[in-house]
Amino acid sequence: MIEVQELTKRYGGRTAVAGLSFTVRPGQVTGFLGPNGAGKSTTLRMILGLEAPTGGAATVNGVPFRSHARGLRHVGALLDAGQVHGGRTATAHLSALARSNGISARRVGEVLHEVGLAEAAGRRISGFSLGMKQRLGVATALLGDPPVLMFDEPVNGMDPEGVLWMRRLFRRLATEGRTVFLSSHLMSEMENTADQLVVIGRGRLIAAESVREFAARSTSPGVVVGTRQAAELTAVLTAAGASVEPEGSAGTEKLVVTGLPTDRIAALAFEHRILLNELTTRAASLEEAFMELTADSVEYQAGQPR
Amino acid sequence: MTTLATAPATSSAAPLAEPPARFRDLIASEWIKTRSLRSTPWVLVFITLFVIGSAAVATFSDRAAGSEPGSFLAYDAFSSPGYLTLILVAGSMGALGVVSEYSSGLIRTTLAAVPARGAVVLAKAVVTAVLWTAVGTVAALGSFLVSQAVLRGHGADVPITHPDVLRPLVASALLAPVCALTGLGLAVLLRHAAATMLTSAFALLMLPTMFSEGNRWSADIRHTMISAAWTRLVQTWEPDPGSLGYAATLPGCWLVYALWPLTAVALAVLVVRRRDV
Numbered sequence: 250m251i252e253v254q255e256l257t258k259r260y261g262g263r264t265a266v267a268g269l270s271f272t273v274r275p276g277q278v279t280g281f282l283g284p285n286g287a288g289k290s291t292t293l294r295m296i297l298g299l300e301a302p303t304g305g306a307a308t309v310n311g312v313p314f315r316s317h318a319r320g321l322r323h324v325g326a327l328l329d330a331g332q333v334h335g336g337r338t339a340t341a342h343l344s345a346l347a348r349s350n351g352i353s354a355r356r357v358g359e360v361l362h363e364v365g366l367a368e369a370a371g372r373r374i375s376g377f378s379l380g381m382k383q384r385l386g387v388a389t390a391l392l393g394d395p396p397v398l399m400f401d402e403p404v405n406g407m408d409p410e411g412v413l414w415m416r417r418l419f420r421r422l423a424t425e426g427r428t429v430f431l432s433s434h435l436m437s438e439m440e441n442t443a444d445q446l447v448v449i450g451r452g453r454l455i456a457a458e459s460v461r462e463f464a465a466r467s468t469s470p471g472v473v474v475g476t477r478q479a480a481e482l483t484a485v486l487t488a489a490g491a492s493v494e495p496e497g498s499a500g501t502e503k504l505v506v507t508g509l510p511t512d513r514i515a516a517l518a519f520e521h522r523i524l525l526n527e528l529t530t531r532a533a534s535l536e537e538a539f540m541e542l543t544a545d546s547v548e549y550q551a552g553q554p555r
Numbered sequence: 556m557t558t559l560a561t562a563p564a565t566s567s568a569a570p571l572a573e574p575p576a577r578f579r580d581l582i583a584s585e586w587i588k589t590r591s592l593r594s595t596p597w598v599l600v601f602i603t604l605f606v607i608g609s610a611a612v613a614t615f616s617d618r619a620a621g622s623e624p625g626s627f628l629a630y631d632a633f634s635s636p637g638y639l640t641l642i643l644v645a646g647s648m649g650a651l652g653v654v655s656e657y658s659s660g661l662i663r664t665t666l667a668a669v670p671a672r673g674a675v676v677l678a679k680a681v682v683t684a685v686l687w688t689a690v691g692t693v694a695a696l697g698s699f700l701v702s703q704a705v706l707r708g709h710g711a712d713v714p715i716t717h718p719d720v721l722r723p724l725v726a727s728a729l730l731a732p733v734c735a736l737t738g739l740g741l742a743v744l745l746r747h748a749a750a751t752m753l754t755s756a757f758a759l760l761m762l763p764t765m766f767s768e769g770n771r772w773s774a775d776i777r778h779t780m781i782s783a784a785w786t787r788l789v790q791t792w793e794p795d796p797g798s799l800g801y802a803a804t805l806p807g808c809w810l811v812y813a814l815w816p817l818t819a820v821a822l823a824v825l826v827v828r829r830r831d832v
Contacts, residue, residue: 294663294831297663297667298670299663299666299667299831299832300831300832301831314670315670316670317670318576318669318670318671318674319573319576319668319669319670319671320667320668320669320670321668322573324667326667328660328663328664328667329660329663331659331660332659332660332661332662332663332664333659333661333664334588334592334655334656334659334661335659336591336592336593336594337588337591337592338591341587341588341591342591344587344591345584345585345587345588345591346584346664346665346668348580348583348584348587349580349581349583349584349665349668349669349675350580350668350669351574351575351576351577351580389664
């Protein structure tokens with residue numbers, strides 16, 4: 250369990266994290282979501298005691314992480330796959346970390362095998378692809394078999410097979426009763442991986458709830474209707490109380506209808522002899538919910554004066 | 556505080572039975588890091604051969620060989636070019652062990668694995684001290700033996716048991732760890748690669764040459780420097796009482812040897828615990 254209370258971090262005049270409070274519970278995969286520069290990595294570093302908060306506190310299983318003399322058995326973390334020395338082999342890198350925590354050398358072989366790097370164990374890390382470095386970072390996190398695991402943008406640079414493998418791994422770690430906390434700026438990644446979400450923007454909490462609840466925040470599910478008689482249909486549906494927005498490029502004649510279910514739309518079209526060529530319910534996407542919620546809090550937005 | 560939905564009953568979330576945190580595991584860990592870098596053995600072999608080679612060159616080119624008392628010639632073994640290079644290399648390598656972790660970000664991985672940061676710095680210091688004492692001892696013994704082998708041709712060699720040999724030998728052997736630890740401490744304080752390398756080279760090599768022994772205050776500053784202390788410690792003759800210069804005392808020189816690395820490492824341990832990484 251990770252508990253963060255009123256956590257604040259200021260660098261000079263810039264506030265990276267502002268009064269953040271949330272709890273990450275065991276047995277679930279919790280996604281930590283926010284646009285670039287939202288303060289996710291800073292928060293993770295404060296949880297790990299690498300940076301001292303300006304205010305507030307973070308605890309892991311009830312105690313500040315830095316109260317442990319050795320960390321790997323308490324929290325496994327992948328902060329940045331590049332945080333390795335390229336001149337060392339994967340085995341040497343992990344052996345040094347294992348030894349510092351009194352973990353047996355056998356465990357190094359086990360975790361390398363688990364992340365699929367057994368073949369590359371004796372190779373220097375400088376020759377690794379980003380995906381391989383991510384796997385090595387996961388191996389580092391697993392080394393101490395810890396009850397709490399944190400991953401910062403773990404799927405960056407992974408191929409599709411690697412992404413699937415990671416999702417299964419996160420799920421399995423959570424099923425084993427561990428606390429799994431992973432950050433991403435990609436909502437779509439969380440849709441398939443996380444149970445719970447902590448969403449932040451500009452260092453502030455935007456939401457902390459289940460993925461399903463979060464998706465339901467999206468303005469409305471909506472129905473996509475395709476027809477060649479768009480103007481007529483718009484008039485009919487608007488009269489019936491729906492709101493209608495044209496969608497797509499000119500000529501495709503698609504409308505996004507909110508406020509009416511599909512069967513009512515179909516019935517109205519039938520009554521008015523309007524031919525429909527498409528009628529699709531659009532599921533609320535996490536991506537939309539995310540975009541809507543964080544629209545005000547995107548740190549670096551293209552093409553807009555700040 | 557915002558809370559998420561309650562968790563299901565968990566099965567295995569307790570940490571493994573944890574063995575006690577042992578300092579010697581940290582030393583072993585730092586040793587794995589040091590020996591697993593391909594550059595380490597190369598640099599050590601290179602600098603050892605360079606020191607020994609420069610002693611051979613200095614002795615060969617000593618025209619006075621054979622015309623002076625034998626004990627004086629112990630000095631030939633400890634030539635400045637060789638040992639000034641040793642100062643530069645040991646200082647830089649001591650710094651590099653820390654700076655490379657900061658520049659790659661590995662330091663975060665290290666300190667997340669071992670939150671006891673002061674102990675990490677101390678373990679690095681122990682490995683650095685032992686490694687460079689070994690290198691310094693091989694280099695000092697080697698340069699002494701090689702120069703005496705050359706002097707034997709003039710019938711001017713002294714045995715290693717000669718009373719004037721021990722102090723220069725020990726001072727030369729310890730020069731490397733003293734400089735390596737100073738570099739290590741500076742690296743923790745400065746963190747940036749270029750700044751650390753320049754500061755280390757400047758403090759260890761350039762700064763002492765700014766101050767002569769011609770007047771009191773200047774000599775006082777010079778006598779706080781490592782390379783000046785080494786120069787005095789390898790001199791087997793007493794300073795000329797009629798000389799205008801101010802000579803450093805031998806205990807003062809040993810104190811300089813002790814204070815630089817101790818101060819640098821102590822500051823590093825204090826600072827690393829307080830600073831964000």
